[in-house]
Amino acid sequence: MPFVEEAFDGVPVLVTGGYGFIGSNLVRRLVRLGAKVTVVDALVPNTGANRFNLADLEEHIAVHVVNMIDEDAMRELVRGRTLVFNLAGHVSHVYSMCDPYADLMMNCHAQLGLLEACRKHAPGAKIVFTATRQQYGRPEYLPVDERHPLRPIDINGIHKVAAEAYYLLYGRLYGIHVTSLRLTNTYGPGQLMGNGRHAFVPWLIRLAIDDQQLQIFGDGQQMRDFTYVDDVVEALLAAAYRPESDGEVFNLGGERPYSIREFVDILLGVVGGGSYTCVPFPEDRGRIDIGSYYADFSKIKSVLDWQPAVPLAEGLRRTVEYYRRYRNHYW
Numbered sequence: 001m002p003f004v005e006e007a008f009d010g011v012p013v014l015v016t017g018g019y020g021f022i023g024s025n026l027v028r029r030l031v032r033l034g035a036k037v038t039v040v041d042a043l044v045p046n047t048g049a050n051r052f053n054l055a056d057l058e059e060h061i062a063v064h065v066v067n068m069i070d071e072d073a074m075r076e077l078v079r080g081r082t083l084v085f086n087l088a089g090h091v092s093h094v095y096s097m098c099d100p101y102a103d104l105m106m107n108c109h110a111q112l113g114l115l116e117a118c119r120k121h122a123p124g125a126k127i128v129f130t131a132t133r134q135q136y137g138r139p140e141y142l143p144v145d146e147r148h149p150l151r152p153i154d155i156n157g158i159h160k161v162a163a164e165a166y167y168l169l170y171g172r173l174y175g176i177h178v179t180s181l182r183l184t185n186t187y188g189p190g191q192l193m194g195n196g197r198h199a200f201v202p203w204l205i206r207l208a209i210d211d212q213q214l215q216i217f218g219d220g221q222q223m224r225d226f227t228y229v230d231d232v233v234e235a236l237l238a239a240a241y242r243p244e245s246d247g248e249v250f251n252l253g254g255e256r257p258y259s260i261r262e263f264v265d266i267l268l269g270v271v272g273g274g275s276y277t278c279v280p281f282p283e284d285r286g287r288i289d290i291g292s293y294y295a296d297f298s299k300i301k302s303v304l305d306w307q308p309a310v311p312l313a314e315g316l317r318r319t320v321e322y323y324r325r326y327r328n329h330y331w
């Protein structure tokens, strides 16, 4: 059992990036577990920030529209907290190349804002940080384990390497309890579906639902792993609950790797039809494409008893059903 559900009952918890995709799914689960949830989110444009994600929960949580860079505001928000889930960041590799300073602000500067506030006003707190597979760069071997060299090939990956290093350093030096989860492609309800420059999975899902032809960049043989958002939420809770996770870095993964073509075939099966074509990578994507990637997640499986539980076809079925119902809030 990765964690004991009762352990979160009545616990004051801070979730940064709570209006975003993964943050809002975590908030929903924490509210069900009885936690006292405070959300910090700056509603940053071009991210998954979406007020609809928490619209039905607002009477059960406290929400602060604050940028983590604002250390004064963060001081009051972290004071007395024992548990912080940090989902605030920017995920787009393509945008990070267009506006490296914005990525630096969100993925590095703002992370120091949270860490400094915790160092001064919440010593002893536990922080769960969300890192990314992109930190590894182009895999030298597969599956990629946590010992694989970190050689990111885009700005976002570089900033996430730096941010993770800040967290681990503050953990070592200042008694903050830190765990970093390196996420892979995460999908599910509540994600930014707006355009293909943010992440390719939600974009393909949107095109499939709209019955438009999907474009796969390259030959579609690239391998990837996919994690349904509920599984990521369970990993976040396990990392928070288990002291064995302190100071550790863990890969998440999917139930098995799929080629992009296989992924698209399953997606089209779920939506009930559609078509795709393979096209060459646009120059801006090709330069930062990492080729095939899938994770070895045996470390988190053995240390925290976590493994993905939702198979891809089932996760896509839930996802498509959600967006068909709430499409006007995401398109």
Ligand SMILES: NC(=O)c1ccc[n+]([C@@H]2O[C@H](COP(=O)([O-])OP(=O)(O)OC[C@H]3O[C@@H](n4cnc5c(N)ncnc54)[C@H](O)[C@@H]3O)[C@@H](O)[C@H]2O)c1
Residues within 6 Å of the ligand: 016, 017, 018, 019, 020, 021, 022, 023, 040, 041, 042, 043, 044, 045, 046, 047, 048, 049, 050, 066, 067, 068, 069, 086, 087, 088, 089, 090, 091, 105, 106, 110, 130, 131, 132, 133, 182, 183, 184, 185, 186, 187, 191, 192, 199
């Ligand atoms: N979604 C994925 O597939 C994926 C993969 C790897 C890693 N991750 C990591 O998981 C985390 C969450 O990803 P997501 O998909 O939920 O992103 P998202 O874009 O849906 O949500 C991010 C949220 O963070 C908020 N935010 C950003 N900077 C902030 C700041 N300085 N202060 C306060 N709020 C701020 C945004 O307003 C937004 O609501 C990110 O750190 C991301 O790097 C996600």
